[in-house]
Amino acid sequence: MNIGDVASFSGLPAKTIRYYEDIGLVQPLRxxxxxxTFREKDVHKLAFLGRARALGFTIEDCRxxxxxxxxxxxxxxxxxxIAEEHLKRIDHKVTELTEMRxxxxHLVESCAGDHRPDCPILADLAKQQTENSPTKA
Amino acid sequence: MNIGDVASFSGLPAKTIRYYEDIGLVQPLRxxxxxxTFREKDVHKLAFLGRARALGFTIEDCRxxxxxxxxxxxxxxxxxxIAEEHLKRIDHKVTELTEMRxxxxHLVESCAGDHRPDCPILADLAKQQTENSPTKA
DNA sequence: ATAGGGGTTCCACCTGCTGGAAGGTCAATG
DNA sequence: CATTGACCTTCCAGCAGGTGGAACCCCTAT
Structure with a gap:
């Protein structure tokens, strides 16, 4: 199987497949x-990778x-x-995003969104606040 | 104000502040x-940036x-x-993550997590599936 | 004089690809 | 047999948004 066939079969772009070979995730023959030349098992591996990536696993997790x-x-x-750690990461991200949201x-709702310049969104971003604890450099 | 002071004041790492200057978000004097040398307004801008970034706005949004x-x-x-578009992005991301989650x-729950090799997580990742529609390369 | 804690620049690296240039290969057609 | 077009190859650069480190300068205190 050539890379193009594998690409359409696995749903992964050819570029990505080459990249996966580059970083040692698959070893097709030449x-x-x-x-x-991709064997059955290479194609299978790539499908596995596609699914794992779709679940958000990192490349290292996939490895x-x-x-x-x-x-x-x-x-x-x-x-x-591995799955549980990933689940934790997802939950963390969701929490973060939900807070942002x-x-x-809230800010969006309070903004008139009209022709006038007054904007609570900008006001909030610009507001003076108490000193932050420094993030480590 | 030197960069270190600004860093602890704004909560942004010095490295990040230099980076923000690099990409033209702030123009301290020398x-x-x-x-x-950071003036009041530079520090203010950086605080603004810190808050906007914390809300997940991209650098270009911040600009x-x-x-x-x-x-x-x-x-x-x-x-x-700008804020509404960002809100949409956030919602999109949350949806995505929630589906992954x-x-x-589900997979994690179905996995015994014991000494045996049988694992529904791997089984799912490895399962044969109907042909995917090719992603554009 | 020297030690330390600032500051400076520059370059490389991180994740996970993606785009593009420059070129080789192959099957089919004129 | 030449050419076309769809493949394939490699390599290099770039995206976001920083972060780490090296090599060096500067300032103050001892």
């Missing part, structure tokens, strides 16, 4: 002419998951741990 | 010795917001539009 997938001596605990939608 | 802030001929409609937590 034909005489230099073209990549670990693929390793575990290939390792019949794995324990499901190892897999679950709350503040922002 | 002392004879090359040190940056626009600062411009509007400085422009007394602005209309609140212009500001509101649903799938993922």
């Amino acid at each position: 034909k005489e002419n230099g073209y990549r 670990s998951l693929l390793k575990l997938y290939a390792d019949t001596d794995r324990t499901s605990a190892e897999v679950k741990q 709350a503040t922002l939608s | 002392k004879e010795n090359g040190y940056r 626009s917001l600062l411009k509007l802030y400085a422009d007394t001929d602005r209309t609140s409609a212009e500001v509101k539009q 649903a799938t993922l937590s």
